[in-house]
Amino acid sequence: MQPRPLIIDLGTYTTKVGFSPQDFSQQALPQLMVPTLVGQTKLLPGRLSDVNAASGQQYFGFEALRRSSVLSLKYPMEHGIVMDWDEIGELLNYCVRDCMKCDFESLTSGIMLTESPLNPKRHKELMTQTLFESFNVPKMQISMNALNALYSEALQSGLVLECGEGLTSCVPIVDGYVLHQSVQRLDLGGRDVNEHLMELLKHKVVFSSTFEREFVRDIKEQCCFVRECAGDGVVSEKKRYQLPDGRIIDLSQELHEAPEVLFNSTILGRDEGQNVQNLVVDALASCEVDCRKVLSQNLIVCGGGSMFRGFSERLASELAGKATPLKEKPYRRYMSWIGAAVLASLSSFEAKWITKGEYQEYGSAIIHKKALY
Ligand SMILES: Nc1ncnc2c1ncn2[C@@H]1O[C@H](COP(=O)(O)OP(=O)(O)OP(=O)(O)O)[C@@H](O)[C@H]1O
Ligand SMILES: [Mg+2]
Numbered sequence: 492m493q494p495r496p497l498i499i500d501l502g503t504y505t506t507k508v509g510f511s512p513q514d515f516s517q518q519a520l521p522q523l524m525v526p527t528l529v530g531q532t533k534l535l536p537g538r539l540s541d542v543n544a545a546s547g548q549q550y551f552g553f554e555a556l557r558r559s560s561v562l563s564l565k566y567p568m569e570h571g572i573v574m575d576w577d578e579i580g581e582l583l584n585y586c587v588r589d590c591m592k593c594d595f596e597s598l599t600s601g602i603m604l605t606e607s608p609l610n611p612k613r614h615k616e617l618m619t620q621t622l623f624e625s626f627n628v629p630k631m632q633i634s635m636n637a638l639n640a641l642y643s644e645a646l647q648s649g650l651v652l653e654c655g656e657g658l659t660s661c662v663p664i665v666d667g668y669v670l671h672q673s674v675q676r677l678d679l680g681g682r683d684v685n686e687h688l689m690e691l692l693k694h695k696v697v698f699s700s701t702f703e704r705e706f707v708r709d710i711k712e713q714c715c716f717v718r719e720c721a722g723d724g725v726v727s728e729k730k731r732y733q734l735p736d737g738r739i740i741d742l743s744q745e746l747h748e749a750p751e752v753l754f755n756s757t758i759l760g761r762d763e764g765q766n767v768q769n770l771v772v773d774a775l776a777s778c779e780v781d782c783r784k785v786l787s788q789n790l791i792v793c794g795g796g797s798m799f800r801g802f803s804e805r806l807a808s809e810l811a812g813k814a815t816p817l818k819e820k821p822y823r824r825y826m827s828w829i830g831a832a833v834l835a836s837l838s839s840f841e842a843k844w845i846t847k848g849e850y851q852e853y854g855s856a857i858i859h860k861k862a863l864y
Pocket of ligand 2: 636656827
């Protein structure tokens, strides 16, 4: 049987991988989700790990987290941008060969990668080069997260606000075309919430290693929420969180103070106005007047950083009628992957793939020549 296109949504925190399904009648979701994390063996004198270190042993994703005591851990992406292509290459190899049990060369239906808006042009070229030169893939393409999210909702026009781990972006799209001059992006996301939560908790518990910091992430994901309106009033909600070593952390104001940074980043010392709601306001204000109505009525909220209880309600309250978020979807963290899967499976997409022959003829510049957006 002909394989299906393989979709890889590389994220600052999570890499989502899976084949585009044959049948979209059930909710499509990536088959593999791994932290975009690489661990290299540390030299510990007299320990078995010396042997591994000497051979440059690397571990990835959850496996790297599990072995964190003997590894130096590193996230090779920052703010949606790959900082170390060799490490990302190894991580892709791990995801596709080790976890999905596929050879890159045999993926004749194509590999689709995703990218955040306003990334440097060179980033797309390096993605293209890595797939063709390191993995010898038969064909590939790169699509934009926001455009994918719109496809996942079967819409042609809308304003996509995506809040991830490393950045938040707001992209206006009309009749399938990205309005590039109006795209907004801010390096603010889930990781900033983690760091602020860690700061708020430091008088109760100190998390030092990358491994321990994952507990902060878990506290955030399990317990935090966004309050309905800005203001100083005390919220009475309280929660208890038990660490694996048995220690209990009592949580109260931190629960909403940590994610507050998304709506008010002056708390982090950033300039006034650098917040998620202003991305929407600025994107709308810079669009032609006659597009604004359709955009403001189709505001899609997605990305893992928007998973907090109360996120959309607070956004709506901050926007005060300038735009209204559509009902939030439970699978909103995966919308970019889902939409890319929809796009890659369209028969009309066949001509859009970049083939190995085209890469050999034009080099990595082909990704701009045959750009999807
Ligand atoms: N239930 C939840 N509540 C709050 N935050 C959550 C929840 N689930 C996931 N997150 C956060 O979502 C973020 C990851 O989201 P996502 O997978 O969209 O980002 P990414 O694709 O890895 O990064 P980016 O798109 O910024 O490059 C992390 O900060 C994670 O802690
Ligand atoms: Mg992402």
